[in-house]
Amino acid sequence: MHVSERLLQLYADMNATTRIKLQDAIKQNLGDGKSLAVSFEELTGTTDPTFSTEAKSAADFASWIKDGKKDATFLPYYVSLLEMHEDVFHKESTVPKPTPVDKTSVNEVPLVDQTMVSVPEPPVVETPTPEAKSSAAKPRYMPEAPVPSRAERAKYHRTIEPARPRRKSGKWIGVLFILVLFIGGGYIGYPYVMDLLEPKQEAQVVEETPQPDPEPVVQDPETNYVWLASKNVNLVSEPNGATVTYIGDIGDRYEVVKEQDEHVEVNLDGTTAWAPLDSVTTDWPTGDLTDSALLDWVNANLNNEWLGESIPDFFAMNEAALTETIGAPYGRETDALNAYTFYNGGFFVIQDDKVHAIDWTNTQTTREAFSPLGEAVLETDDAVVYESETYSLRLFEGTNGQTRVRLTEK
Numbered sequence: 001m002h003v004s005e006r007l008l009q010l011y012a013d014m015n016a017t018t019r020i021k022l023q024d025a026i027k028q029n030l031g032d033g034k035s036l037a038v039s040f041e042e043l044t045g046t047t048d049p050t051f052s053t054e055a056k057s058a059a060d061f062a063s064w065i066k067d068g069k070k071d072a073t074f075l076p077y078y079v080s081l082l083e084m085h086e087d088v089f090h091k092e093s094t095v096p097k098p099t100p101v102d103k104t105s106v107n108e109v110p111l112v113d114q115t116m117v118s119v120p121e122p123p124v125v126e127t128p129t130p131e132a133k134s135s136a137a138k139p140r141y142m143p144e145a146p147v148p149s150r151a152e153r154a155k156y157h158r159t160i161e162p163a164r165p166r167r168k169s170g171k172w173i174g175v176l177f178i179l180v181l182f183i184g185g186g187y188i189g190y191p192y193v194m195d196l197l198e199p200k201q202e203a204q205v206v207e208e209t210p211q212p213d214p215e216p217v218v219q220d221p222e223t224n225y226v227w228l229a230s231k232n233v234n235l236v237s238e239p240n241g242a243t244v245t246y247i248g249d250i251g252d253r254y255e256v257v258k259e260q261d262e263h264v265e266v267n268l269d270g271t272t273a274w275a276p277l278d279s280v281t282t283d284w285p286t287g288d289l290t291d292s293a294l295l296d297w298v299n300a301n302l303n304n305e306w307l308g309e310s311i312p313d314f315f316a317m318n319e320a321a322l323t324e325t326i327g328a329p330y331g332r333e334t335d336a337l338n339a340y341t342f343y344n345g346g347f348f349v350i351q352d353d354k355v356h357a358i359d360w361t362n363t364q365t366t367r368e369a370f371s372p373l374g375e376a377v378l379e380t381d382d383a384v385v386y387e388s389e390t391y392s393l394r395l396f397e398g399t400n401g402q403t404r405v406r407l408t409e410k
Contacts, residue, residue: 306345
């Protein structure tokens, strides 16, 4: 059996009085220091060479007991003495006892080391008979630690002193209340007193001048436009009238004034003109051509020798600049809206003293030549219209096979 298990078994079979008595004998024997082998021989009269020859004192043994018997040096020595405690007590009774070094009892901890040790089942003890109980003397309880006296326990009780009586401050509260009431009343009543002392002034009645109502904001009506959907549309002076004010071409755009009798009045630079509703449209498609593609077609398919300048430059000229650039025209005509200057190869449309369109006359150009430009914006039996973002290119076919091409800045 392991020495730690032997210790547990001995503790289970031995009462505390015997253990404390044995511990006192060990401490008395060890004294200031001696080896455990010598101490064991002196206590039991037998020798055991396995015990340590290192000197140990009574204080070392007491510390070992207090720390829980963790040091293995004392363990076999102490267990052997527990097993032979009767021999120790018998030998001690025959030897005169010297003055004890340390009689302090130390509380024991039954565990010897930190290793968990399984405790064996306690032996079955037969219940003694009443006669045996009466014959056996009941052991007296001996506490392992001394019980403190009543005087020592009294030290831990706190002395309770009576509480100090509070000072009576009722009169000061009353004084403060009166002061607050006096100050607050004066603060509240001061404006009323001053109002009674000051002379009253008659209230002056100020007549308010009525403010004029703001003028309503007149919103400009939404501008509507129409496009001529036929070639050579007669714009007359009145609905169903016979007097022609202006002859418009397909693709021309005008601002709408009003509608009446199957005609629409258009703004012709301040002149009254009416167009038949069956010759106009309010839904004008947007072309997908680029300006460069349209101008490239003009430069490649039309005779531009009579111009002598880049085509876009002409649309920035007035009539005087045009004459200075390519010379004086051989003819000039006007109508209700435009002026026309004629040159060999074509003519210019001047509107508001600015070049508005260039016409190429007698071009012999057919509508098949326009096919590289893609789908036309508007196409009729005698006219075709192509448009880019800036320009409108139109083909007019005559009854004699002659054609005219117009390039207009939109």
